[in-house]
Amino acid sequence: MCGVVGIVSRSEVAPMIYDSLLLLQHRGQDAAGIATSDSESFHLRKQLGLVRDVFREQHMQSLRGSMGIGHVRYPTAGSQDRELAQPMYVNSPYGLSISHNGNLTNAEELKRDLQKKDLRHLNTESDSEVLLNVFAHELQSQGSIRPGHKEIFAAVKATQKRVRGAYSVVLMINGIGVVGFRDPNGIRPLILGSKENDLLGPDYVLASESTVLDVLGFDVVDDVKPGEAIFLDEAGNMKREECSPRSTHTPCIFEYVYLARPDAKIDEISVHKSRMRMGDFLAQKIKKTFSNLDIDVVIPIPDSSTTSALQLAISLGKEYRQGFVKNRYVGRTFIMPYQEKREKSVRQKLNPIDFEFQGKNVLLVDDSIVRGTTSRQIIQMARQAGAEKVYFASASPAIRYQNVYGIDMAATTELVAHNRSEEEIRDFIGADELIYQDLEDLIEAVKYGNPNIEEFECSVFNGEYVTSDIDQIYLKKLEENRSDSKKVKS
Numbered sequence: 001m002c003g004v005v006g007i008v009s010r011s012e013v014a015p016m017i018y019d020s021l022l023l024l025q026h027r028g029q030d031a032a033g034i035a036t037s038d039s040e041s042f043h044l045r046k047q048l049g050l051v052r053d054v055f056r057e058q059h060m061q062s063l064r065g066s067m068g069i070g071h072v073r074y075p076t077a078g079s080q081d082r083e084l085a086q087p088m089y090v091n092s093p094y095g096l097s098i099s100h101n102g103n104l105t106n107a108e109e110l111k112r113d114l115q116k117k118d119l120r121h122l123n124t125e126s127d128s129e130v131l132l133n134v135f136a137h138e139l140q141s142q143g144s145i146r147p148g149h150k151e152i153f154a155a156v157k158a159t160q161k162r163v164r165g166a167y168s169v170v171l172m173i174n175g176i177g178v179v180g181f182r183d184p185n186g187i188r189p190l191i192l193g194s195k196e197n198d199l200l201g202p203d204y205v206l207a208s209e210s211t212v213l214d215v216l217g218f219d220v221v222d223d224v225k226p227g228e229a230i231f232l233d234e235a236g237n238m239k240r241e242e243c244s245p246r247s248t249h250t251p252c253i254f255e256y257v258y259l260a261r262p263d264a265k266i267d268e269i270s271v272h273k274s275r276m277r278m279g280d281f282l283a284q285k286i287k288k289t290f291s292n293l294d295i296d297v298v299i300p301i302p303d304s305s306t307t308s309a310l311q312l313a314i315s316l317g318k319e320y321r322q323g324f325v326k327n328r329y330v331g332r333t334f335i336m337p338y339q340e341k342r343e344k345s346v347r348q349k350l351n352p353i354d355f356e357f358q359g360k361n362v363l364l365v366d367d368s369i370v371r372g373t374t375s376r377q378i379i380q381m382a383r384q385a386g387a388e389k390v391y392f393a394s395a396s397p398a399i400r401y402q403n404v405y406g407i408d409m410a411a412t413t414e415l416v417a418h419n420r421s422e423e424e425i426r427d428f429i430g431a432d433e434l435i436y437q438d439l440e441d442l443i444e445a446v447k448y449g450n451p452n453i454e455e456f457e458c459s460v461f462n463g464e465y466v467t468s469d470i471d472q473i474y475l476k477k478l479e480e481n482r483s484d485s486k487k488v489k490s
Contacts, residue, residue: 001407002086002261003027003072004099004190005207006170006178006234010200014063017070020052020205020212022124025206026261027101031085035097036068038447039175042095046071046085067178067234069170071099075408084126087172090133093140095174100128101208102166102188102406103470110134110162127165135159135171147176149231149239156229160244164469166252166405166410168224170206177233180206184247185466186226187405188415189255193218194238209264216220250466251347253456254407254448257396258304258367269449272307275367277445278395279311282365282437286316286393290435294361301378302350308395309365309452318363318482321383323356327486346377358386364409368396370409374415375429385428390433397439398422401463402478405445409460411482412475413419 003024008015017034032054038427042065049056071086078488087097104110109126114130116118118137122129138158142151156179158169165188170180182190184242193213194202205218214218224230227244251267252259262272286293297319300309303326313320330349362382369375370377375392382390398417403409424436447453459465 001027001074002068002099002101003208004168004170005071005102005205006067006069006099006172006180006232007203007205008067008178008234008236009203010197010236011066011070012064013059013066016205016216016275017068018051018055018060019216020207021070021072023212023215023261024072024208025051027164027259028072030075031073031082032071033064033073033085033087033099034068034070035087035089035172036063037095037172037174038065042089042097042172042174043282044089044097046082046087048082048085049359062109065166067100067172067173067232069097069178074379081124083124087127088126090136092360093136094176096139097127097135097172098132098135099170100131101190102183103404103475104131104163104403105467106163107165113162121430131159131163131167131169132171133161138162139173147173149233149241152179152228152231153239153243154175154242154287154411157243160184162225162251164467168208175234177231178204178206179231180224181229181243182224184227184244185250185457187252187266187466189248189260190224191225191253191266192221192230194221197459198237202238204232204236204238206230206232209260209266210260211264214263215229215445220265229346248455248466250455250457251453253406253442253446253458254368254396254403255444256459259407262304267450267453269446269453272278273445274387274449275305275307275395276311277448278437278442279308279313279365280283280315281441281445282308282314282393283312283394283433285441286312286340286435287436290433293393293433295363296324296360296387297321297356298363298365299356302326304367305365305395308367310391312363312365313401322448323353323362323385324378325353326350344453345463346374347381350381352381352385354385356385359381360387361389361391362387363391363393363394365393367394368399369394369425369429370399371414371417372394372425372429375416375431379430389432390430391433392426392429393435394437396437396442396463398436399424399460401458401460402482404461404465404478405457407460408482411479412481
């Protein structure tokens with residue numbers, strides 16, 4: 001889960017990319033970067049930290065050029081290291097820079113091929129650097145002094161034949177243009193927008209979420225299709241081509257549960273409306289299966305669950321109250337790098353309003369339950385604030401499996417639902433009752449927004465991986481790399 005953006009304009013792009021990264025900050029808090037091109041040279045600034053801390057006035061002044069790409073990083077692999085921040089750069093051929101969201105599932109195999117067959121050097125353990133070098137090799141193989149869209153699309157086709165997994169990519173070719181492409185399953189999102197720039201022709205943007213387009217004043221052209229590539233040349237011309245035979249379109253359902261902003265549309269589906277429907281389905285389950293619960297008030301765990309919680313309260317005919325004050329200056333605990341920092345951040349991030357809890361039977365609503373420790377702390381807060389009973393509802397099903405497509409969910413053994421029944425999870429987090437969304441209802445809540453999408457990537461809930469290369473050996477190695485003990489050591 002990272003945020004990417006690429007812009008080709010008739011004017012300086014750095015300020016627009018900066019604004020875009022602020023809008024995508026929720027997708028990654030570890031590092032941020034911008035690369036621009038002025039037809040002769042690349043200009044790059046990247047560093048660990050939030051967008052507002054990485055860029056100062058002197059940095060923005062140095063980022064010259066009318067095309068550029070940006071990135072906010074959430075570390076799915078590797079440590080907190082500036083060298084892993086993006087955009088990443090290679091000088092051959094032409095000068096290339098990449099921003100990547102996702103995860104390559106055959107990265108280790110590709111590393112060996114790059115070093116032994118393609119004779120390319122890799123400086124980090126990042127799969128994004130692997131993807132950059134695969135594309136660089138395939139573009140160089142086209143043998144063109146100045147590649148056009150035909151050579152670039154040929155390089156994308158060759159790249160997509162070699163790489164597997166999830167990827168939404170924006171790549172900048174110095175003095176040539178920006179190319180964006182998406183994996184054949186369309187797991188991670190990417191959207192194209194345009195706007196007229198006076199009489200000079202259109203500006204174009206590629207971004208992870210449609211909110212970037214809305215705020216910057218771009219019109220939505222289309223979601224980048226699974227397996228499709230879009231090339232925006234320096235002169236403002238746009239070409240698009242399907243570069244890989246499209247597999248079944250299976251966008252990640254967790255984008256709608258948690259990852260994306262509520263005001264975004266992904267693959268034509270409103271995130272906000274999806275979360276409203278999640279609340280409706282959850283209310284139906286409570287009426288049917290938990291009708292004995294004497295709920296006085298529904299309180300969300302801000303912010304991702306507020307939409308679902310409000311709709312749930314309306315459907316149940318229960319009072320809805322904001323019972324927690326959120327510190328907006330503490331990052332999203334889900335993407336904190338290890339458990340000690342996550343647990344410390346929960347209490348810094350949320351503080352209960354005692355009045356809303358005292359003497360009441362409270363239904364807390366969250367978007368999901370991952371490790372369970374955050375939920376347990378929040379339930380303890382509610383009890384300390386005076387709640388008589390604390391019920392807990394999750395807008396998504398139990399998370400029992402690892403994600404291999406760009407979300408550092410947790411090692412399987414660290415997931416609270418791993419080898420636990422719902423009753424055991426309830427006891428672990430200390431709730432009086434626990435209600436999970438059913439997977440069928442979650443899928444229906446999202447699918448309703450775009451009936452043309454028949455399937456979703458739901459592996460964290462059902463353990464079914466949409467690419468055919470995931471086996472127990474891969475999962476075991478991923479388990480070792482994702483454990484909190486490994487992260488603390490790093």
